[in-house]
Amino acid sequence: MPGTNLTREEAQQRAKLLTVDSYEIDLDLSGAQEGGTFRSVTTVRFDSAEAGAETFVDLVADAVHEVVLNGHSLDVAAVFRDSRIALKRLEAGPNELKVVADCAYTNTGEGLHRFVDPVDQQAYLYTQFEVPDARRVFANFEQPDLKATFQFTVKAPTGWTVISNSLTPEPEGPQGTVWVFEPTPRMSTYITALIVGPYHSVHSSYEGPGGQSVPLGIYCRPSLAEFLDSDAIFEVTRQGFAWFQEKFDYAYPFAKYDQLFVPEFNAGAMENAGAVTIRDQYVFRSKVTDAAYEVRAETILHELAHMWFGDLVTMEWWNDLWLNESFATYTSIACQAYAPDSRWPHSWTTFANSMKTWAYRQDQLPSTHPIMAEINDLDDVLVNFDGITYAKGASVLKQLVAYVGMDEFFQGVQAYFKRHAFGNTRLSDLLGALEETSGRDLKSWSKAWLETAGINVLRPEIETDEHGVITSFAIRQEAPALPAGAKGEPTLRPHRIAIGLYDLDDDSGKLLRGERIELDVTASASTQVPQLVGKRRPAVVLLNDDDLSYAKVRLDEQSLAFVTEHLGDFESSLPRALCWASAWDMTRDAELSTSAYLDLVLSGVGKESDIGVVQSLHRQVKLAIDLYAAPSHRDALLTRWTEATLTHLRTAEAGSDHQLAWARAFAATARTPEQLDLLEALLEGGQTIEGLAVDTELRWAFVQRLAVVGRFDEAEIGAEYERDRTAAGERHAATARAARPTPEAKAEAWASVVDSDKLPNAVQEAVIGGFVQTDQRELLAPYVEKYFAAVKGVWDSRSHEMAQQIAVGLYPSIHVSPETLTRTDEWLSAANPSAALRRLVSESRAGVERALKAQSADA
Helix, strand or coil: CCCCCCEHHHHHHHHHHEEEEEEEEEEECCCCCCCCEEEEEEEEEEEECCCCCCEEEECCCCEEEEEEECCEECCHHHHEECCEEEECCCCCEEEEEEEEEEEECECCCCEEEEEECCCCCCEEEEEECCCCCHHHCCCECCCCCCCEEEEEEEECCCCCEEEECCCCCCCECCCCCEEECCCCCCECHHHCCEEEECCEEEEEEEECHHHCEEEEEEEECHHHHHHCCHHHHHHHHHHHHHHHHHHHCCCCCCCCEEEEEECCCCCCEECCCCEEEEEHHHCCCCCCCHHHHHHHHHHHHHHHHHCCECCCEEECCHHHHHHHHHHHHHHHHHHHHHCCCCCCCCHHHHHHHHHHHHHHHHCCCCCCCCCCCCCCEHHHHHCCCCCHHHHHHHHHHHHHHHHHCHHHHHHHHHHHHHHHCCCEECHHHHHHHHHHHHCCCCHHHHHHHHCCCCCCEEEEEEEECCCCEEEEEEEEEECCCCCCCCCCCCCCCCEEEEEEEEEECCCCCCEEEEEEEEEEECCCCEEECHHHCCCECCCEEEEEECCCCCCEECCCHHHHHHHHHHHHHECCHHHHHHHHHHHHHHHHCCCCCHHHHHHHHHHHHHHCCCHHHHHHHHHHHHHHHHHHCCHHHHHHHHHHHHHHHHHHHHHCCCCCHHHHHHHHHHHHHCCCHHHHHHHHHHHHCCCCCCCCCCCHHHHHHHHHHHHHCCCCCHHHHHHHHHHCCCHHHHHHHHHHHHHCCCHHHHHHHHHHHHHCCCCCHHHHHHHHHHHCCHHHHHHHCHHHHHHHHHHHHHHHHCCHHHHHHHHHHCCCCCCCCHHHHHHHHHHHHHCCCCHHHHHHHHHHHHHHHHHHHHHHHCC
């Protein structure tokens, strides 16, 4: 959106001048059922360090009716432009500003989002303010280091629920339509929140040490209430409270803790203080695997960790966003791994399998950047919620914990919270606290790990005598060249790693770890490991066992040959996940052909017990065949894979997670008339597979595949929607319609997304997901040029979330050819895109370039 940027320099100048005391915000949402705009009245009290100084307050509004500064009315036309209200001639010391405006409900998931549930036709509202969207609801100083208290007064329809950061009051007024909240503690604008509508709720409490009692609430739309497993959500929440309060040695800092499952949410969840919003797809309407419950639990714990790290203590500016997100990611996984009675003690396997692969992928793009990124303005941060900020950062924090010790790490965190409660910090504040508790000098560690980009590769170099005894063992470290266009230089780094020695156990047939050593790898090309000299060489030597560091790991030739035959035989899930990840990484790097990768997966996936790993392998195989396989091999590989999915579906344990996962994998790739007949028969009940419940979500997976291949058209899609007239059904139907293999269906889908801006965020995302089909390359070929003709105009005219969906989702990634690269380069040269758009398009281009190399390796 033009005119809404804010530079770091502007924020620093404003923070130097101002100290913000309080906001009083009065919102009239009584017309929410009809939509349009709402009245917003803001009174903000702040101190200025100078008399006569100038500054500005942020506001995105359809209309501003009144601006009163220190009792003087200002000319609105003169002071309000480009989403800012200019404030001149401030008084030294206290100032008071009042702004009366009309702000708009949105359907983009930014600001105050409004959604009408097709089940009950009721409106449901929620706010999403990170990064800079509180200004879409009330006038404010939109930057994280200008904390203040916030007192909300909200007028809403009778019988609705209004939730904010403070405890929910009893509504006032003759009809009970006004909610007057107590002021919050001091916090940043982006973690304030309002959730308004006729939501369903369940309540409980967390009873902690010393008589602590924290009210807990869970909310969702009434149409999802029958699926809300509140007991399971409360259980995870209480485990998080107990573990975090013990590790942080700081009591939960807010008055209550509500978790609100809201519709059409762009992210996974948002850490609004005491009022966490979560995407309502986490209220599972149909059977899901345990991996889905594990991911949901990690999301719940991630947001809870933010109550301390992010909300209680907040970054000064967005360049430390990584620390905010990495800390929440690391501690949520650690809580799952170590909390008593956790249902997911194998969470580090999931981390290695999903988060780490995301990080490695992001770190090999031309946009790769140091973890501690240079964030010059809001546009920079909006595209920086990426795999480096979340996953690489968390990986490096895990290594830091191994480096300084877990007890010392959390002692430093405890000191940090006590020292900076309700304040703002920089990275140096945390590192200083950790240096105090660990005795380690972290300055050189920080420079190597946080201020440089790129990945290291670790390889073992092993020599043995004629008896198989190790005579020399070294770890070779490489720093590959950064991707073309990336800033910085390749860097060798210090690593804290473990080395695992594995042999096949004759009795159990399992690969067991016979020995483990932990050591520091120096920031050099070679590190000797004398501890292993004189030992018998095992069947498998695994570097970075336990996944302590962040590096690509390669197996030596002998270990690789053994693992290729026995990958599924590791007794523990984590070394299996590390080997699977290494194989996938080699495939992406064109070191292992897609055909060989498929062989490896088919030989080992049947022994894989971790359902999250199985589902990742399903996604990776499909992606590899679609994009990384030589085109001449693709059909044969798809045939092999599809037949394998059907075999596993038929032989999996009835009613198991594996059976459901294989059903979904089969549905994603079914292709022959017989396979498609089976999908139809399963839908209609003409055939059944013992234990497989073809429930609402699985039905839609079948319907969408049948639409892709042209078996189902509007009549069948419409009939399925009649069975499921819900918001989710609406999205699934939109995907199926856009997936149909006709020029008319593609033109209709394209026009609804690109030519019109009326679709809500979630429906737009669903249409894009259906539009792009790897089965339909020829049909989609005309849209390559249409993409480049439209994308800059879309970016310049749409909100960030909506524009990013289109820029990334409609890029011609499935057209893997030199021509796609050439056309992208021409556009990058001629279009003069903003830095953010240039980054997104360049990242997509890198995917095509990688796919071309992989296809050559598979030829």
